[in-house]
Amino acid sequence: MIDLKTRMPSPPANLARMRSLAMRNKYLPVSATAVLLALMYGIGVINYTGFSDTQVVLNVFVDNAFLLVVAVGMTFVILTGGIDLSVGAVVALTTMIAAGLLEKGWPPAVALPVVLLVGATIGLGMGCMIHFFEVQPFIATLAGMFLARGLCYVISTDSIPISDPFWVSVANKQIWFGGFFITISVLIALAVVLIAAYVLSYTKFGRDVYAVGGNPQSAMLMGLRVGRTRIAVYTISGLCSALGGVLLSFYMLSGYGLHASGMELDAIAAVVIGGTLLTGGSGYVIGTVLGVLVLGLIQTIITFQGDLSSWWTKIFIGILLFVFIVLQRAVTRRRR
Amino acid sequence: MSDREPVLVMRGIGKRFPGVVALDGVDLRLFPGEVHAVMGENGAGKSTLIKVLTGAYHHDQGDITLGGAPVAFSGPHQAQQAGISTVYQEINLCPNLSVAENVLIGRAPTRFGRIRWSAMRRRAEELLARLQLTIDVSSDLGDHSIAVQQMVAIARALDVDAKVLVLDEPTSSLDASEVDQLFRVMRALKEEGIAILFVTHFLDQVYEIADRMTVLRNGRLVGEYRTAELSQLDLVAAMIGKELEVLENIEEAPRREVAVLERGTPVLSADDLGRTGAIAPFTLAIHKGEVVGLAGLLGSGRTEVARLLFGADRADHGQVLVDGAPVTFRGPQTAMKHGIAYCPENRRTDGLVEELTVRENIILALQAERGWARPVPRGKQDELVARYIKALDIRPADPEIPVRNLSGGNQQKVLLARWLITEPKLMILDEPTRGIDVGAKAEIQRLVVELSDGGMAVLFISAELEEVLRLSHKVAVLRDRRLVSELDNTDGLDIDRVMEAIASGGAA
Amino acid sequence: MTNLMKQRLFWPVAMLALLLIGNLIFEPGFFSVELRDGHLFGSLIDILRQGSPLMLVALGMTLVIATGGIDLSVGAVVAISGALACQQIAGLDDQGAVGGVLVAVALALLLCAGLGLWNGFLVGVVGIQPIIATLILMVAGRGVAQLITDGQIINVNSPPYKTIAAGFLASIPVPVIIAAALVAAVALVIRRSAFGMLLESVGGNAGASRLAGIRSRRLIIIAYVACAVCAGVAGLMVSSTVSSADGNNAGLLIELDAILAVVIGGTSLLGGRFSIAGTVVGALLIKTLDTTVYTIGIPPEVTLLFKAVVVVVLCLVQSPAFRARLSRRQPAEVSA
Amino acid sequence: ACGGEGSGGAASGKDDGKIVMGFSQVGAESGWRTANTKSIQESAAAAGIELKFSDAQQKQENQIKAIRSFIAQKVDIIAFSPVVESGWDTVLKEAKDAGIPVILTDRAVDSPDTTLYKTFIGSDFVLEGKKAGEWVKQEFASAAGPVNMVELQGNTGAAPAIDRKEGFESVIGSDPKFKMLASQPGDFTRAKGKEVMDAFLKANPDIDLLYAHNDDMGLGAIEAIEAAGKKPGTDIKIVTVDAVKDGMQALSDGKINFIVECSPLLGPQLMDLTKKVLAGETIPTRVLTEETTFTQDQAKAALPERKY
Ligand SMILES: Nc1ncnc2c1ncn2[C@@H]1O[C@H](COP(=O)(O)OP(=O)(O)OP(=O)(O)O)[C@@H](O)[C@H]1O
Numbered sequence A: 001m002i003d004l005k006t007r008m009p010s011p012p013a014n015l016a017r018m019r020s021l022a023m024r025n026k027y028l029p030v031s032a033t034a035v036l037l038a039l040m041y042g043i044g045v046i047n048y049t050g051f052s053d054t055q056v057v058l059n060v061f062v063d064n065a066f067l068l069v070v071a072v073g074m075t076f077v078i079l080t081g082g083i084d085l086s087v088g089a090v091v092a093l094t095t096m097i098a099a100g101l102l103e104k105g106w107p108p109a110v111a112l113p114v115v116l117l118v119g120a121t122i123g124l125g126m127g128c129m130i131h132f133f134e135v136q137p138f139i140a141t142l143a144g145m146f147l148a149r150g151l152c153y154v155i156s157t158d159s160i161p162i163s164d165p166f167w168v169s170v171a172n173k174q175i176w177f178g179g180f181f182i183t184i185s186v187l188i189a190l191a192v193v194l195i196a197a198y199v200l201s202y203t204k205f206g207r208d209v210y211a212v213g214g215n216p217q218s219a220m221l222m223g224l225r226v227g228r229t230r231i232a233v234y235t236i237s238g239l240c241s242a243l244g245g246v247l248l249s250f251y252m253l254s255g256y257g258l259h260a261s262g263m264e265l266d267a268i269a270a271v272v273i274g275g276t277l278l279t280g281g282s283g284y285v286i287g288t289v290l291g292v293l294v295l296g297l298i299q300t301i302i303t304f305q306g307d308l309s310s311w312w313t314k315i316f317i318g319i320l321l322f323v324f325i326v327l328q329r330a331v332t333r334r335r336r
Numbered sequence B: 001m002s003d004r005e006p007v008l009v010m011r012g013i014g015k016r017f018p019g020v021v022a023l024d025g026v027d028l029r030l031f032p033g034e035v036h037a038v039m040g041e042n043g044a045g046k047s048t049l050i051k052v053l054t055g056a057y058h059h060d061q062g063d064i065t066l067g068g069a070p071v072a073f074s075g076p077h078q079a080q081q082a083g084i085s086t087v088y089q090e091i092n093l094c095p096n097l098s099v100a101e102n103v104l105i106g107r108a109p110t111r112f113g114r115i116r117w118s119a120m121r122r123r124a125e126e127l128l129a130r131l132q133l134t135i136d137v138s139s140d141l142g143d144h145s146i147a148v149q150q151m152v153a154i155a156r157a158l159d160v161d162a163k164v165l166v167l168d169e170p171t172s173s174l175d176a177s178e179v180d181q182l183f184r185v186m187r188a189l190k191e192e193g194i195a196i197l198f199v200t201h202f203l204d205q206v207y208e209i210a211d212r213m214t215v216l217r218n219g220r221l222v223g224e225y226r227t228a229e230l231s232q233l234d235l236v237a238a239m240i241g242k243e244l245e246v247l248e249n250i251e252e253a254p255r256r257e258v259a260v261l262e263r264g265t266p267v268l269s270a271d272d273l274g275r276t277g278a279i280a281p282f283t284l285a286i287h288k289g290e291v292v293g294l295a296g297l298l299g300s301g302r303t304e305v306a307r308l309l310f311g312a313d314r315a316d317h318g319q320v321l322v323d324g325a326p327v328t329f330r331g332p333q334t335a336m337k338h339g340i341a342y343c344p345e346n347r348r349t350d351g352l353v354e355e356l357t358v359r360e361n362i363i364l365a366l367q368a369e370r371g372w373a374r375p376v377p378r379g380k381q382d383e384l385v386a387r388y389i390k391a392l393d394i395r396p397a398d399p400e401i402p403v404r405n406l407s408g409g410n411q412q413k414v415l416l417a418r419w420l421i422t423e424p425k426l427m428i429l430d431e432p433t434r435g436i437d438v439g440a441k442a443e444i445q446r447l448v449v450e451l452s453d454g455g456m457a458v459l460f461i462s463a464e465l466e467e468v469l470r471l472s473h474k475v476a477v478l479r480d481r482r483l484v485s486e487l488d489n490t491d492g493l494d495i496d497r498v499m500e501a502i503a504s505g506g507a508a
Numbered sequence C: 001m002t003n004l005m006k007q008r009l010f011w012p013v014a015m016l017a018l019l020l021i022g023n024l025i026f027e028p029g030f031f032s033v034e035l036r037d038g039h040l041f042g043s044l045i046d047i048l049r050q051g052s053p054l055m056l057v058a059l060g061m062t063l064v065i066a067t068g069g070i071d072l073s074v075g076a077v078v079a080i081s082g083a084l085a086c087q088q089i090a091g092l093d094d095q096g097a098v099g100g101v102l103v104a105v106a107l108a109l110l111l112c113a114g115l116g117l118w119n120g121f122l123v124g125v126v127g128i129q130p131i132i133a134t135l136i137l138m139v140a141g142r143g144v145a146q147l148i149t150d151g152q153i154i155n156v157n158s159p160p161y162k163t164i165a166a167g168f169l170a171s172i173p174v175p176v177i178i179a180a181a182l183v184a185a186v187a188l189v190i191r192r193s194a195f196g197m198l199l200e201s202v203g204g205n206a207g208a209s210r211l212a213g214i215r216s217r218r219l220i221i222i223a224y225v226a227c228a229v230c231a232g233v234a235g236l237m238v239s240s241t242v243s244s245a246d247g248n249n250a251g252l253l254i255e256l257d258a259i260l261a262v263v264i265g266g267t268s269l270l271g272g273r274f275s276i277a278g279t280v281v282g283a284l285l286i287k288t289l290d291t292t293v294y295t296i297g298i299p300p301e302v303t304l305l306f307k308a309v310v311v312v313v314l315c316l317v318q319s320p321a322f323r324a325r326l327s328r329r330q331p332a333e334v335s336a
Numbered sequence D: 001a002c003g004g005e006g007s008g009g010a011a012s013g014k015d016d017g018k019i020v021m022g023f024s025q026v027g028a029e030s031g032w033r034t035a036n037t038k039s040i041q042e043s044a045a046a047a048g049i050e051l052k053f054s055d056a057q058q059k060q061e062n063q064i065k066a067i068r069s070f071i072a073q074k075v076d077i078i079a080f081s082p083v084v085e086s087g088w089d090t091v092l093k094e095a096k097d098a099g100i101p102v103i104l105t106d107r108a109v110d111s112p113d114t115t116l117y118k119t120f121i122g123s124d125f126v127l128e129g130k131k132a133g134e135w136v137k138q139e140f141a142s143a144a145g146p147v148n149m150v151e152l153q154g155n156t157g158a159a160p161a162i163d164r165k166e167g168f169e170s171v172i173g174s175d176p177k178f179k180m181l182a183s184q185p186g187d188f189t190r191a192k193g194k195e196v197m198d199a200f201l202k203a204n205p206d207i208d209l210l211y212a213h214n215d216d217m218g219l220g221a222i223e224a225i226e227a228a229g230k231k232p233g234t235d236i237k238i239v240t241v242d243a244v245k246d247g248m249q250a251l252s253d254g255k256i257n258f259i260v261e262c263s264p265l266l267g268p269q270l271m272d273l274t275k276k277v278l279a280g281e282t283i284p285t286r287v288l289t290e291e292t293t294f295t296q297d298q299a300k301a302a303l304p305e306r307k308y
């Protein structure tokens, strides 16, 4: 054996450079998204009168609080390399059950936990199917989607109005500050974002989520409880969808089986636009917030544009998405 | 030692995979405070035994007792809880996480459930320092070379308060000084009474560190021996199950004649070639029939050189000349068109397509070269694949099983076969003998000599300097991502001089 | 190997058989196939005929999924293809002219190939995550289809065009022949060339494939183009069935069914190994499920629940882990 | 290509005295809807009203957002076709607080507070179902044996689907002579209508009547009936709702027997009411669309000047 005594320590300057480089790479997608979002906002302000009104930005939050909550749940799932197609359906089911229960005269204090529990249970069920029986997430959650929408129709094919005083008062409550307002839903959504961000970066569970997304096989051999983590993220997603459903029911004051149709795609798009990789293991909740804002801002621009036909609306959304994503890609692209 | 109670006993272990009996009635005893080597050829069942022990695989037969009590782990998590800390053969870490996390995930320091990041980084730095590795622990693991990753995996295992430490080929990608460092730590742990299970194909290492060993062959137990009582020759005989003729082959493993090679126009030359942040501009020529060895410590830039020469990474400085003419590399396919082949060091991420079969993996590069519209005729495929399975003794010799089901060493051979059948002018081999058993290693070394005698140019990278010296006409020395000197393999060149060149950073 | 393939297909085939038998119980004449005016006629023929578009879309989707991608835009492509063909035909002086119809069909398929190229470019060259890259066309494409039809339903009265969906050749419905021919063609290309293997390699390990010299970019583009062309042919069938083009509804949500068909057929969404035969079985299974709903007369409110149950059962019986658990149940195994 | 001038228009309308209307459309899910949109756009232009048009892509959220944005842009009046009946109170209250009158078109909302909107102009879907049912009852009045019926419903959960089913059942349901053999959603589309009818025909050899919730599904079903070797309109009687041009064509060709009109041409009435509302006139809280029904002969007469 050769004994090499003269080992050279790496020069610290070099180390620091490498470190800052690594950091930059890590946050590059998120920062790029933020910059582009600001750019998009700027373009809106220049082009449309009234766009610069602070309330316009706040409205993006007001109008997308439920999507934000759902997308946060989706972020957990996607970080593990999974996907959850059931979220829109669970949102709808939540509005339906909530409306149904309230209509029957259940007190909100009971109805609220019940719907959250239902959402979490559906998530748990799908998680178990995925973990124990190795069913592909796409399929397991597609089944979950059928199930949840199906249950909506079993309750009623018609929409059910909500007139419960508590619900109505929360729905109508506007929190004013300096001439602008937000809703309780926005506060709840922001709280969810903060909690999620904390959990993901400061708890063991959060780090397990990243590890499982990085390489589930390795994570298992590293002694992490992959199954538990996986089941947990789907449960969280189910719970977030249910909470999102509650917020939506504040927003709409009704339950309906066709509510939130296609919301799964919006949520996935928001997460991915926020820089999270669908293959798992990389991304941040803050990215998801930005992703939701991007979608919301696109929507806002379209309403301000105000003269688009139905089909041009779709084409315009596509174009804005395209421009955004290609720019984002161009900024973050690594040289090969 | 054997007067004490064994901490771990595995008895009559049997494990079958569809079509393969990986383990058949294997026994193993592990005593506190010993280093116990599990020896055997590629595919003998060593890794499977370890995975059975830690619950990564369910076994079909036999029982396991730990500290006297029967155990049946449902997975590595339980095994870890019970005090078995393991480094698996293929590096099983999360490339997307930071080095620090990879060392500590699952037991990160927390306060009120909140991970203390700075404490975690400090702790990781300490653990790595124990192995004399100073790297930025907050960088992503995936940005590091396979050797560094291996060290991280070891550091991770060391942190656990373990009764049993299992190391499956931890040294296959480490160079001498890292191995040394690892052994130092292992000895210290041994002193503390920890039992260490150790797998390697380096016989020298076994004799240096192991107290006893268990030898497997074809999934069966051959025997348990005290290292001191079994000669290297007997060990090899036990592993291979054949008598001396193979051993003679190994003994007379080729030694490169101090060659006087007539060097005409180089097959490939790098002219001031470099890539910012990866490797400083370097100039290197490889001639027909020449074996050029790359020597350097881990992270010195050997792999980077190989990747640039193959077009796997894009150079931002200088140029490549093939047969004297400058060529712009648009990616690996350009290099391949010019007869260059590259067998990467990390077979799992850069080499194999795990779910494809052995046959498909072997013909992959050849097929890629021809394009999808011109398939290699099936008859020819079968013939080529059969030939290389035989030549490299790939086991099991079934071309139609997924390559993921092969043992590590056999996977490495598949990768070699892939490039050999393309009959390149220049073969770049990055750690081609990693994880390969003694017999096969000698075969591969012989192959390199044969190929170069037949006119093939070879760029040979290995952490084992002996091997590099034995095979190369010329050794290029790297240090800190810079080519620092080129040494002709003439009479005077020996390991010490190469080490000196590495250390001093200049010509010896 | 062939043995394994058979095993993989065993469960979907068994499930298909089960559904068919279920139909037979509710409707004794379900299996009867008769020759009426020289045309094959019967429920089984209906399933094949109605399943043809889905089979084609799923066929293309299989190739894309094999590369580790996904194509959400197929539904929009279905709509665009039909819209363009009908718009062209509607503009003909003589809608019965075979030449004019062929030109229209060729134009439509050419446009689809272009759309596939676009998707392939975004995924393979620009490097955008497939789900988002194809989401752009999914959203904008429907707008384009409606732009072509001006939001109306374009009617055509063209016997040659009608043949695509309603014609018969040697007693067999033309769409079935077209679908079978395309499936056979793709299967042949895969068997006779190295396309399939290289595709699986790219999907299985993109990095290693690159280092083995595979031009994955080209393969990925081919896969997306093939997928779009398949969707285009499906679009022609869909619009030909009703001799009209409906930009908004044609192919709505067909992407979900197609992905489901592929996965039921045993292809993993993670990419790599794929099975064309499996996809065919999957598509037939889904179509049979639809038919079963009508035959049994499942009330619309519970249709989705029924589908959810079938999907879950199918996933479970297909899951080796589930079967292992079932058979392991009896002796209390020390696995937990 | 897509309208360049970004007249955000907070104030743009008011200065020149031009009325600004914000209109939130459900989407463009059918030819009917497109005709509806066109009617509103054209009549707005004709009435000199500036229209801010927003397409909700079938999502209630989007409609609510659009209405909010109209409020922010301070339009003079808001009109919209609600996707769903429930859930409008909050945003309508915001409009009311901002002093912007609201007119509902096409579909109603179920809010108990009727002060939230000025009027609802549109068809009565339940009535449409009843009209269809009454025709059926009359048509088969002399028929002896059981009348075997099948029904193609609209999208599960959609208001016109629920109401048209309900209206039809309320008339037919009590009569034991009529037997509903099967009823499945055909999603308001031709392709689905054909597919479902294919299955109906296989499972039920003698169907006497098809009730389709719109023309498009009826048209799809006709293809299926013809493919099965039967004569639509004769072997199987067909009644549908809408009276779009293609439906009227089939009606006059004798392939459909009766169509209940559901007119998308709400534009002129809407503009008319808008002016009245803004002039402070009192208007009825419910304005029914002027609609009729068509027999085959009536269709032949009406077809030439059918616009949509
Ligand atoms: N997951 C699996 N499925 C099927 N066969 C397997 C699987 N894992 C291992 N095998 C087979 O089991 C046998 C033992 O493999 P194992 O990995 O234990 O060998 P090893 O002694 O560790 O070899 P090496 O020195 O090459 O690492 C081999 O024949 C291998 O092909």
Ligand SMILES: Nc1ncnc2c1ncn2[C@@H]1O[C@H](COP(=O)(O)OP(=O)(O)OP(=O)(O)O)[C@@H](O)[C@H]1O
Pocket (backbone or CB within 6 Å): A010, B134, B135, B143, B144, B145, B146, B147, B148, B173, B296, B297, B298, B299, B300, B301, B302, B303, B304, B305, B345, B463
């Ligand atoms: N001080 C260091 N020690 C070890 N590795 C380092 C160090 N600094 C950086 N590295 C990592 O090593 C990686 C690989 O370098 P390279 O592949 O060129 O090394 P190598 O000479 O091939 O060594 P190896 O034997 O480890 O493969 C680099 O990407 C870098 O992140």
Ligand SMILES: O[C@H]1[C@H](O)[C@H](O)OC[C@H]1O
Pocket (backbone or CB within 6 Å): D029, D030, D032, D033, D160, D188, D213, D214, D241, D242, D262
């Ligand atoms: O989609 C339209 C449909 O065709 C029906 O007639 O009801 C009104 C509209 O919703």
Ligand SMILES: [Mg+2]
Pocket (backbone or CB within 6 Å): B046, B047, B048, B089, B168, B407, B408, B409
């Ligand atoms: Mg091994």
Ligand SMILES: [Mg+2]
Pocket (backbone or CB within 6 Å): B145, B146, B302, B303, B304, B345, B430
């Ligand atoms: Mg290396």
